[in-house]
Amino acid sequence: MSQVQHTITHLVVHKLHRAGEGPASAELRDGACRVDDAAVRLVERLCGHYADRSSRGYGRFAEEEGEEGSPLPRLVREHVVDKRLDFAALSQRMMDALRLCADEEGAEVSGYVVIARILEGATDCLWIAVVGEAVGSAVTGALDIVDCLHLDFAALPAAGRIDLTGWQRGDERYVSFLKGRSDVAPWFKRFLGCGDVVIALKETKKLVQRLSDFAETQRLEAPARDAMLERAHGYLDELGEAGSPLALDEIARKVWPEQPERLDAALASGEAPLAGGFVPDRRAIRPLVRFRAAGEQWKLEFDRASLHSGAVHYDRASDTLVLSGLPEYLKKLLQEE
Template sequence: MTPVQHTITDVVVHRLLKQEGAPASVELRPTACAVNDAAVRLVERLCSHYADRSSKGYGRFEDDEATYPLPYMLKAHVVERSVDFATVSQQMMTQLQACIDEETEAGGFVIIARITEGKTDTLWVAVMGEALGTSITGTLDIIDCAHLDFSALKAAGRIDLSGWQRGDERYISFLKGRGDVAPWFKRFLGCTDLVIAVKETKKLVLALNQFVENERLEPAERDAVLERAHVYLDELGETGVPVALDEVARQVCPERAPQLDAVLKTEAVKLADGFVPDRRAIRPLVRFRAAGEQWKLEFDRSGLHSGAVHYDRASDTLVLSGLPDYLKKMLDSDDQGA
């Protein structure tokens, strides 16, 4: 998979302070940070960490901009260009401060970055804690050194500004962690989740089919992967258990789990966690269905290997074997009548 080229146009770090029993406060940086090597490494690591996490949600802005003003702020910066990056980031911090007031402890450093990914304009927001480490000075003294801690990434979201302006159905993604995304962060984004089981299931089926094709698996191995996927997803659908994307690859294709996991995590697929698979929508994993002007046909994938169905590419024909008696009688009767 070709890595996406990131071009960082703007980045800033503010601080959000929140302790139990006290109102939230902010420390604002007056100007954007220099896009130097350290800033680039930080943002690239954030993007990589985000991409590696499979548990994401997707959605779009709420229509009520009075209650959820982030799209109003971004419109002034991105569309009208009447507000610069530093100013809009400070406005966003005011909204984040208001959303976090009801929480107990949710503070941290807030990284806001505008990044061009290929041809896509995006805005990233991440709230991250810090940890105490050790550093060595130029005189080889040992000193304490605080650093941003990616294991303490409390919330992160990505807004596809290009998709938002086009009117795409979903253009916001956010990390969900072990449960749902922090409610205060979703309020800050003003994001309504759009998880529709049938659509998400169809996207998952398409991603699985593309995976087995791209990996050029042998027919038997390809069918085994898709059949395992069908069994696994059908069990989830029957019991009403939501899909956890980080489990799919391990259950479906353990021998190629990292490759499949990478496919399911990609932003291009935009698969959401937490939907219950639609049992009808997973049938294409093990069944072919097609129709022409004068016929309709449906058969299981296994029939291609048992000999019940034979496809001859050269003659453009499909041969069915083992026809049931009632069908043979119907065909004989129709043939004699002709």
């Protein structure tokens, strides 16, 4: 997968704190941060950790679906389109909205809030991430060991990305956000002003194709490949029947427990990202366990398992497909021709 070039146009870091019953407080920076090597490394780590997390939700501003709520869509328009807000003012107004959402939802959240406008190739994006702290170890010039605080990107409790280019172009989905095992933190999703847009049939087909591609790239023996795809079919079928939404960070553990991180990376890759949180469409998962093909004068469909049971046999030498155990009604029809 090609590496995307990130160019920081604006960057600022504020601090948010809320614990217990008291109101949230914010420590605001007056102006934007200097874009130096340290800032570039921070952005690269943020984008890298975000890309590695397969469980993401997608949508658009809720106001475009007739819903009202967060002031973020209006603030983005005032900054990007109307140019009435510079970036520093935009970030401070965003912090006001973030703090209010944390208070109203009763969220206990503390951390540094990274707000950045980044060019990803030719795509203009606005990033918002709440990053916590962790204690690490450092060695001084005198070779003493001391504690030191650092940003903990591995946790990354809340992060969102607004594709400003896609938003202005009128794309269907231009807001993305990290999701946990069930959903994104309600206060942060409310802050983003995001209405989920997930088309279950379309996303299920995309997932099925990714799973099939993964099975091919692993060069598995036929029994192992079919077993993996059958596990995927069974898991997705259960979710579809129960009406339960899919969590992308769970499917790799269910389908490929031998090395789930490899499947997780495959599902997260690609130009068209997968959206978690949809109920799998059971119609779209059939290709995981069934072959379907058509020629000018024929159509056929059969289970993958039939290739191993002998019910269907492909002879490469003669380029023929042989069907065994034909039902009586079919034999009768063929004899009448």
